[in-house]
Amino acid sequence: MTSTIDYDPYETLCHDCRLVESCLPYGLAKNELKQFATMVKSKPPILSDQYLYRQDDEGRSLYVVKTGSFRGFISSTDGAEQTIGFYLPGELMGFDAFQHGRFTSSSIALETSKVCELPLSQLNELCRLIPSLQTQMLRVLGKEIESDHNQILLLGHRSAKEKMAIFLLKLSHRYNALGFSKTEFNLTMKRQDIANFLGITNETVSRLLTELHQQGIIAINRRNIKINNMNALKVLVEDCY
Amino acid sequence: MTSTIDYDPYETLCHDCRLVESCLPYGLAKNELKQFATMVKSKPPILSDQYLYRQDDEGRSLYVVKTGSFRGFISSTDGAEQTIGFYLPGELMGFDAFQHGRFTSSSIALETSKVCELPLSQLNELCRLIPSLQTQMLRVLGKEIESDHNQILLLGHRSAKEKMAIFLLKLSHRYNALGFSKTEFNLTMKRQDIANFLGITNETVSRLLTELHQQGIIAINRRNIKINNMNALKVLVEDCY
DNA sequence: CGTTGCTTTGATTGGTGTCAACTTATGTGG
DNA sequence: CCACATAAGTTGACACCAATCAAAGCAACG
Incomplete structure (x- = not known):
């Protein structure tokens, strides 16, 4: 890769x-x-x-x-x-x-x-x-x-979906700060790593990413992710940032 | 108080x-x-x-x-x-x-x-x-x-019971380091504060403390807590520390 | 004593974990 | 180049822990 x-x-x-x-x-x-x-x-x-x-x-x-x-x-x-x-x-x-x-x-x-x-x-x-x-x-x-x-x-008071949204938004923000696209980037970590980081299971990560994909909020293919609707993600989080 | x-x-x-x-x-x-x-x-x-x-x-x-x-x-x-x-x-x-x-x-x-x-x-x-x-x-x-x-x-990978046990053990350890009893002390915070800290609800905190009390592992009266069986608490945590 | 806030207890619900099967990608050796 | 093994990721069925909602018990205090 x-x-x-x-x-x-x-x-x-x-x-x-x-x-x-x-x-x-x-x-x-x-x-x-x-x-x-x-x-x-x-x-x-x-x-x-x-x-x-x-x-x-x-x-x-x-x-x-x-x-x-x-x-x-x-x-x-x-x-x-x-x-x-x-x-x-x-x-x-x-x-x-x-x-x-x-x-x-x-x-x-x-x-x-x-x-x-x-x-x-x-x-x-x-x-x-x-x-x-x-x-x-x-x-x-x-x-x-x-x-x-x-x-x-994040770990204390967020649902799995909120955690996922926060994770993606934060990653987007950090890539953007480095001069990269904030809407499209590659996840360099495994699903399991994300799950462990967020205190959920890799199955839940997979399900949530699929769900966001089906809703058109993101497009994900293996490690490549594209955020189509940044606002929708922010709405999921509502007030965390 | x-x-x-x-x-x-x-x-x-x-x-x-x-x-x-x-x-x-x-x-x-x-x-x-x-x-x-x-x-x-x-x-x-x-x-x-x-x-x-x-x-x-x-x-x-x-x-x-x-x-x-x-x-x-x-x-x-x-x-x-x-x-x-x-x-x-x-x-x-x-x-x-x-x-x-x-x-x-x-x-x-x-x-x-x-x-x-x-x-x-x-x-x-x-x-x-x-x-x-x-x-x-x-x-x-x-x-x-x-x-x-x-x-x-603690927040990422522990059940409510494990969180509770870890919380009590850690508090015991800190009081002991200050020269106080490691088996009996007063909780200076509300149940709600403990709950929020551990990422669970105050009802769950209350239930868990009651359960530990009934098992004879601790004795709790309002804010006063006595740890009767330190080992049993450690067994609940098994391997965290 | 009545009010207030904290704590406990009960009934019910739902979100995630767990377990399992399957798919897909990657890599290896014949 | 194909057969096979392995790891990563997806999907489904089910169970259970803890949240939620509700109400009662209990201490502190004016």
């Missing part, structure tokens, strides 16, 4: 990166950005289904998605999983290692993906030197927390 | 505070702690049902619970609420204002409570001066994120 997100085939430094506006160093002065860039470690691409990091691994870095997408999840001791989020380009992963230096979740690539690695030791040091980076750091942490809160809101 | 948590009737500085080991400045050297303490603003006690802060308010401070307890929640545009957490002494509130300088959740006192206020501007400055404070800051942020992830796990 080819990725819908593959606009950066060559290695670039931060100041050339088209993600810079949504990434951590947003708002830094030119010389600061240059300094920031020296810290960034590049890694070989992560293939589909490969782990970026595993729960309980030592966590010494943050990671930013450069291309591709990831799925973050927690495993219970019995092997049951809960997907806590999907990560698209420009989004950060690995905050959960801040507490004890070990990841409390795992991250796995949904397709061939590239990341920028930010070693925490250097990031901390740089935050002291560059106040606006410190501010920006707290800002993305706040964003992460707010995003988690929204997920709690 | 009298609080179960009322061991600090007099104003104290950080170095005298019995919460210091679980609070933000944990691990700071004596002189650093002194410096930290000068930043702490004391506030008049918050009475029951009073807001500490409201969603969309400007957020320029973090707050630490000194005595009492709070309920944090998000409101949708239609007025529906989702409780995102309960806060006991030593726990921090207000991280969600990091993103845009405004709270994305509200916090309300469940009983007469006291908080320490930490102005963000000074906290940021101090983090630059005291590296171990910076580390500690990231640690509590990591803890907050992990806690949110656990809540997502």
